[in-house]
Amino acid sequence: MSTVNPPKEQNLIEYRVDRILEEANTDTRIVVLARQDGTLDTFPIWVGAAEGNAIKLALDAMITPRPMSHDLVKSFAEHLNVTIQRVVIADVKSSTYYATVYVANKGVERTIDARPSDAISLALRAHCPIYITQDVLTRRSTTNLDAWLAKLESKNIGTPEVQET
């Protein structure tokens, strides 16, 4: 599905979901990833409210009466005997992160292109590791700064919630 080349293993840093923050005025959520090895470093990803809630449910290990969308993906994997190996946040283009889900069956590995929110939601349910490539980690600081500045600017100008149609 994806044309993204599998990144070299040594360039992957493992992260875990640390917490989900709510940004009330924009109805978005911030998924805060932290380094698995304990090194102090957090990696925030802005996601929609529904996407954030799907991650929160998995993070809190909540059992819902009916399977949620990512439970269904997991269920498909179980039916097809496919293992969800790992998810990798592999690219960032104009403030948008791109993730790749690695799946395997009968010794063959395949990759599926996904939004980080879907990848993380699935990883938490499938209990597989979440990685960020070194390349994305080096390139993110400016991207985040830009995103923050853009947010700050829009607030300071005092024209919130007005969208040109």
Place this chain on the structure above:
Amino acid sequence: MFDPYNNAYIVVLRDEEHSDMLPIWVGKSEAGAISMAMENVTPPRPMTHDFMKSFLDAYNAKVISVVITDLSEHTYFAKIHLMYEDSEYTVDARPSDAIALALRCNAPVFANDTVITKQSSEELEQWLENLKPEDFGKLDS
């Protein structure tokens, strides 16, 4: 359709002859996933059900059909019928996920007879009857 009483959306299924209606109450994001597929909107990044389809496509698994099996209060059940390597698999799902996926895979959506008789269009008609003109005003505010 938006339901201001329950702060939810209603997906209205119609049978082929347009005689029977089957309303299904779903959440906002679930309704969004269904209407995007109905309107053939291609988002810049794959949405959850596009990802779901990519997953099945990667393994050549085909959605043959989805069946809404029960819509009693608090129990919304559907089955997704998959064909993979010459075997058929039946996967339990919420009707909203099943419908969102079926629309993307061009698979037919069925409802069990029992669901239709149980539900008919009673609830929807009742809901429509209860609507007051003010309710429409509320939506704009």
